[in-house]
Amino acid sequence: MSLxxxxxxxxxxxxxxxxxxxxxxxxxxxxxSRQEPNNAxxxxxxxxCYLGLxxxxxxxxxxxxxxxxxxxxxxxxxxxxxxxxxxxxxxxxEEQRITLFARSDYQTLIVWSKELTPSNRKKxxxxxxxxxxxxxxxxxxxxxx
Numbered sequence: 743m744s745l746x747x748x749x750x751x752x753x754x755x756x757x758x759x760x761x762x763x764x765x766x767x768x769x770x771x772x773x774x775s776r777q778e779p780n781n782a783x784x785x786x787x788x789x790x791c792y793l794g795l796x797x798x799x800x801x802x803x804x805x806x807x808x809x810x811x812x813x814x815x816x817x818x819x820x821x822x823x824x825x826x827x828x829x830x831x832x833x834x835x836e837e838q839r840i841t842l843f844a845r846s847d848y849q850t851l852i853v854w855s856k857e858l859t860p861s862n863r864k865k866x867x868x869x870x871x872x873x874x875x876x877x878x879x880x881x882x883x884x885x886x887x
Contacts, residue, residue, distance in 0.1 A: 785858050795874055826853065849878075
């Protein structure tokens with residue numbers, strides 16, 4: 743004869759659960775630090791090098807700003823270039839990211855992967871050079887495509 747008591751099962755709560763903010767673990771940051779730039783980021787970096795723009799790839803977590811990891815940081819000015827892919831990012835996220843980095847006094851330019859196509863290259867060159875020429879007191883630049 744068994745002496746184990748069977749406890750009645752608790753009923754599932756009908757109250758909605760509070761979602762706790764996502765905490766990034768040490769394993770996440772370690773994995774991120776080994777990350778290499780993807781094809782779109784490599785193409786954009788090549789364009790910036792071709793134009794002689796002094797940016798460094800930081801999408802591997804070597805630079806964290808307000809809990810985010812920007813893709814490219816200017817070497818001397820407070821400017822950020824972010825590479826967005828249509829598959830992974832929504833247009834609404836663009837203004838949120840610009841505002842977030844503006845709080846830390848960084849100017850931000852968002853480049854969408856569709857702008858990397860050969861038919862859009864000249865427009866992208868112009869946008870990058872205009873962004874580079876902005877004075878440091880301007881807080882953000884909007885995307886007008």
